[in-house]
Amino acid sequence: MADLTQEEWAKQLSADTNAVVLDxxxxxxxxxxxxxxxxxxxxxxxxxxxxxxxxxxxTKNYYVYCRSGNRSGQACAIMNQLGFDNAYNLVGGITEWEGDIV
Known part of the structure; x- marks a missing residue:
């Protein structure tokens, strides 16, 4: 699991053709x-x-978020235990997200 700042998460996500965003x-x-x-x-x-x-x-890369980053951190840890190699936690969660929301 990697904790990524809002900027790192958005930049890495935009360049990742194998990405899945998980709420x-x-x-x-x-x-x-x-x-x-x-x-x-x-x-x-x-x-x-x-x-x-x-x-x-x-085999996908998972960009995981919640409201503040706590639950998504827990989710990333669980995913790692289940054999997911690439789970990225959004530090600050959607509360600090500056990108699009629908």
Whole structure:
């Protein structure tokens, strides 16, 4: 897992042709806005979260975010334990995101 600043995350994401953006917030939070093309899997889903993550392609690079960066950091750690080599945590989360939100 790597913690990336907002600038590092956006720059690396824009240059990555193998990227998946993963939103691990609750549905209520997602309803307030989501980064375009993000996949939503709620980390509070417990075993359902783990099951859904295990279905993801481990060869992709995952850019993970939540509201502040704490839950996404936990999600990246779980993903690493499940065999994902490239999970990047957005420090500061969507709260500090300056890019597009839909």
């Amino acid at each position: 691990v917030r609750t549905q209520d939070e997602v309803d307030e806005g989501i980064i375009p093309n993000a996949v939503h899997i709620d980390i509070y889903g417990g075993q359902e979260f783990i099951s859904k993550v295990e279905e993801l392609d481990k």
